[in-house]
Amino acid sequence: MSTLPTIGFIGLGIMGSPMAENLLKAGYDVTGYTLEQPKIDRLVAAGGKGASSIAEAVRDADVVITMVPASPQVEAIAYGEDGILENAKSGTLLIDMSSITPQTSVDLAKAAKDKGIRVLDAPVSGGEAGAIEAVLSIMVGGEQADFDAAKPVLEALGKTIVLCGPHGSGQTVKAANQLIVAVNIQACAEAVVFLEKSGVDLKAALDVLNGGLAGSTVLTRKKDNFLNRDFAPGFRIDLHHKDMGIVTDAARNVGAALPVGAVVAQLVASLRAQGDGGLDHSALLRAVERLSGSQV
Numbered sequence: 001m002s003t004l005p006t007i008g009f010i011g012l013g014i015m016g017s018p019m020a021e022n023l024l025k026a027g028y029d030v031t032g033y034t035l036e037q038p039k040i041d042r043l044v045a046a047g048g049k050g051a052s053s054i055a056e057a058v059r060d061a062d063v064v065i066t067m068v069p070a071s072p073q074v075e076a077i078a079y080g081e082d083g084i085l086e087n088a089k090s091g092t093l094l095i096d097m098s099s100i101t102p103q104t105s106v107d108l109a110k111a112a113k114d115k116g117i118r119v120l121d122a123p124v125s126g127g128e129a130g131a132i133e134a135v136l137s138i139m140v141g142g143e144q145a146d147f148d149a150a151k152p153v154l155e156a157l158g159k160t161i162v163l164c165g166p167h168g169s170g171q172t173v174k175a176a177n178q179l180i181v182a183v184n185i186q187a188c189a190e191a192v193v194f195l196e197k198s199g200v201d202l203k204a205a206l207d208v209l210n211g212g213l214a215g216s217t218v219l220t221r222k223k224d225n226f227l228n229r230d231f232a233p234g235f236r237i238d239l240h241h242k243d244m245g246i247v248t249d250a251a252r253n254v255g256a257a258l259p260v261g262a263v264v265a266q267l268v269a270s271l272r273a274q275g276d277g278g279l280d281h282s283a284l285l286r287a288v289e290r291l292s293g294s295q296v
Helices: 016-025 036-046 054-058 071-079 101-113 127-133 144-154 169-197 202-210 217-228 238-255 258-277 279-292
Strands: 007-010 028-032 063-066 095-096 118-121 136-141 158-165
Touching: 007 016, 007 054, 016 028, 016 127, 016 169, 028 036, 028 054, 054 071, 054 144, 063 071, 063 144, 071 095, 071 101, 095 144, 095 158, 101 118, 101 169, 118 169, 127 136, 136 144, 136 169, 144 158, 158 169, 169 202, 169 217, 169 238, 169 279, 202 217, 217 279, 238 258, 238 279, 258 279
Parallel strands: 007 028, 007 063, 063 095, 095 118, 136 158
Antiparallel strands: 118 136
């Protein structure tokens, strides 16, 4: 019999499916639930168990991990008669790895405490590739003892795992992460259009840029997207639009000015308005191309 905690996993999307599979590879017993049956079938094929409801997925779990798109989805799966808080056993550790507002995480922790359920907010960075390779950066908010208990589980999912402060802190750091990533992608996209219009060998240029101070994880991960105009979603514009709303609102609440971030947030919003919301966030290149007079 395994001495590892049993895991209920809610949300088997682009990020959640490979994360759940990495937990299986690490030896954990994982029961998953999501809205689409084929994704549950994928988990079962990988050696996990499928559940027909949230209640079934969490009822016998020692640890519950959630990975859903935004605050409304977290609230929908956490609260109510069929939700996590009503069906998980007392003492369960709930690790929400979604990217949501800090206040949603704070409110969830308070509500869960009344049920004897411990909570960590633990959003991630690294995209689909990071999830597949189990090299995510995981920023955590919550109590030290709960973080210590969760760390072996999180180590099956990521490489950089840091407790950033009390409940909500992980989400605050994730918001800053999304600000940096969006601005970085926008700068890369502008450079790509500038280089191409100047007649430079784009691949050679990006290779040498990535070897110097202009290099970044963003450029490493997204270089082929730019070169091939391949915008299959690893992280959708729709989700980055949501995240830019989180960071601009949170910054306003604490009195932090985000002048460049505000501009990029509007560019993300405009790309979404033009019907590109389902594309990868590297599709910010398309917005720059349109502004530069290219037919996209």
